[in-house]
Amino acid sequence: VTLAAQQTDQHPTNQHYDLDPRVFGVFLDPSRKYSSGWYTDPADPDGESLEAAQQRKMDLVADLVRARPGARILDIGSGWGALVLHLAGERGCDVTGISPAPKQAEFVTARAAERRLAARARVVTGSFEEAADLPRGLDAVTALGSVVHMPDLPAVFAKARGLLRREGRMYVSESCFRNAAIRARFDAVPGTRFVRSTVFGNGELRPLSELVSAAEDAGFSIETTLDLTAHYRRTIAQWIEGVRRGAAELDAVEEGMAARLEHYLEVANAGWGYTTKHYALVLRNAR
């Protein structure tokens, strides 16, 4: 597998996420959560470890969507299952994850079995936009850094809201352009294109205002917005440390992998606050 490979038989998002799972075991925390952590002070280089920050973040998400024992939850873009297994294992929720990457589903299913969570943690392989048989009447839907891969945002929010019970909540966090002018200016430059096409397949960065507008149009009430930018910068800095520590292992999977990953992560981290921001929204299915 090559980061830049054009593999037309795959879901476009899979180029990056369906890489050999060993790659992500090297630089992510043990839960393999591939999104921002949550630090007491993200500017403190002696603050939480990556693992601790990811556990704190999953507790934050659980609290924001009021994840009580028995709550039925859908995690859109469930990746290597960190949040699915956390909500099922730590909070006693009944959780379904969905991801288009088949290797992720195998991985999560195996971990759920190991932890005796198979009865309340499962993963569907497929695209959220196209999936027909998703659970309904849900207490919560979560989408951590996954709507960036979905071109039709209004359709995504409408579908998610349709799966929620009244008073159910959706947590969505996403990397955003800092504002509309920055988007107009940077959407087509090489740095943006590098991240979008080489690594991600689909990748549609939007300003926060567009996320808010789409959520309103779908009929959600907006309960919370959080600026996670500094937290993501710290998270990526810790991933870069992981890539450096594990460079030999990464290059054994594929020559040059460590350098490519580090470059991608450095590009992403250089833009925070200048071209990009990272926000979380809590949406409520209520008047």
Add this chain to the structure above:
Amino acid sequence: VEGADSIKVLRLIARIEREYDVELDDADVFEVSTITDVAGVVRKAVAAQEPA
């Protein structure tokens, strides 16, 4: 400035902002492409730091 080079410039700008404890205008941040431009941005940062 294109691709990876623009990333280097952005990191330089971020460092200038930290060192001089200033926040530059977007126009300055994104128009920088030569060393002369960088020098201009530094001058501006230093000027902004001096008490009015």
